[in-house]
Amino acid sequence: MSEPAAVDSRAGMGRSVYRGAFWLELAASWRSPEFWALSSWLEILAKARKSRFGLLWLLAPSIVYIFGLGSFFAGMQGRSIYQFAAHIALGAMVFRTVISAVINSAGVFSSNVSFIMDGHVRLTDYLMQSLAKALFDMCMYLPATIVAVVMFRDVHWTGLLLAPLSLALIFINGLWMGTIFALIGARFNDLGQLVSNISIFLFLLTPIIWYPEQMPADNFRGQFMRFNPFFHLVTIFRAPILGEPVGLSTLVYVGVMTVVGLVAATFLYRRYARFVPLWI
Template sequence: MSEGQDAVLVPASPRSQATNEFWRELRESFRNPEFWALSSWLDILVRARKSRFGMLWLMAPAVVYVFGLGSFFASMQGRSIAEFAAHVALGAMVFRTLMSSVIGSANVLVASQSFIMDGHMRLTDYLLQSLAKSFFDFCTYVPITVIALLMYKGVALQGLLLAPLTIGLIYLNGLWISVIFSLIGARFSDFGQLLNHTSIFLFLLTPIIWYPDLMPAESVRGQLMRFNPFYHFVTLFRAPILGEPVEMVTYWYVGAMTIVGLVAATFVYRRYARFVPLWI
């Protein structure tokens, strides 16, 4: 089917007249957060009410990662539990935030089919809904991470002050990732499943339960690790807080990814967003 035919088959709606204006729609979504912010929070509350421990149960993954895996792997690497728990907590917090954004965005448009076909919501509302859910997941890691950092005596104050800026940069990248991956997920329904299957591999490839100095830059495994974008985001957030140096390649990698990603997302949204009602 040709592109022109696709355009004819897309249902006309108030929203479909402006799908090529990504930044304008994004501004409108931020000005009207009732849908994406409230629905994300209600989803968290519903999940919590279904469990006996309520909101405390949402912290279980953080406890397992930080103090479960942390205590198991700390002695294997000759580290104290206090040092390794802080290392794991900060790394797992960033990795889970990004992976939640990636996987959630791949499924968000398909899961919102009935709302999208109704035609009264912007696609950016659903993208922000996915990011909001990942932010609430991020918040469940905060109490456990605070405990881990209190146990560790080498926390750098300057790194803590830079942490909010780094988180903002991470979510800026999460935005363009959500745009591109949501459109791919709308076009190919199995894309979300593929990301689920690769998440374990990416977790093991990212230095969360091990230290990056185990992979020298000149080795093949070290180069593979540095090709992994999760490594750079984790390092950019974690290293300053723990008083560790950040390689210059990480700054260049994240900076280039942010600029190129936002430009690509703007183009892809402008080019393909109008086909979403047809794809889903």
């Protein structure tokens, strides 16, 4: 079992699957988005059709966070909503995207047990499905975020040009996080509930509804906050757009986290992917 063995040649719409070969399976999933992209979108549409207001409910969280919480906390910090809305919008959009990928991944194998046991779909298809849902969640934040950024009136265009690269880096980190959490979630079914419960703590720990300078790095709380990966992922995307400096520590943290995370995800997938059907 040391080398990945080819399994059912019917798997993945007629393409062979090498269980445990993370990058081979991922590349095959990327070339065949018919399952993971379409199924994610159809699931969102199915939920929306059950509601009278449909997709408008998916826009509601962004409006509440950005202009509801934004107005409240802007006043507490002596800032206008025109200044604070962009800060909270860009931060909340990144946080929502990453945490959505993690939460969706934690239970993705268990929720698709019948398809996995049938053996016709790659495990990476479900990881991509979780990322696709996270992408759609991000898209639901975009309208309110664009309004908030326009209100800011001091947007740095170089930051906007760098935004696609930052988002790509964020989704790469979402990929390795989702892979690891999916494998652990297959073994321990309660992981998704645990992540959902601590997501509020992580949201408050990340400088989204407050500014990072309110938590200086020269004390324990400031150091603890800067150990939080969401802080650095938010900063690397938001700071250039708002004309704020990106510290060297953030660049190093994100670079090391990305490389180490991808290596860990590759190793764990190769080692444990074959056990997923047994665990679920």
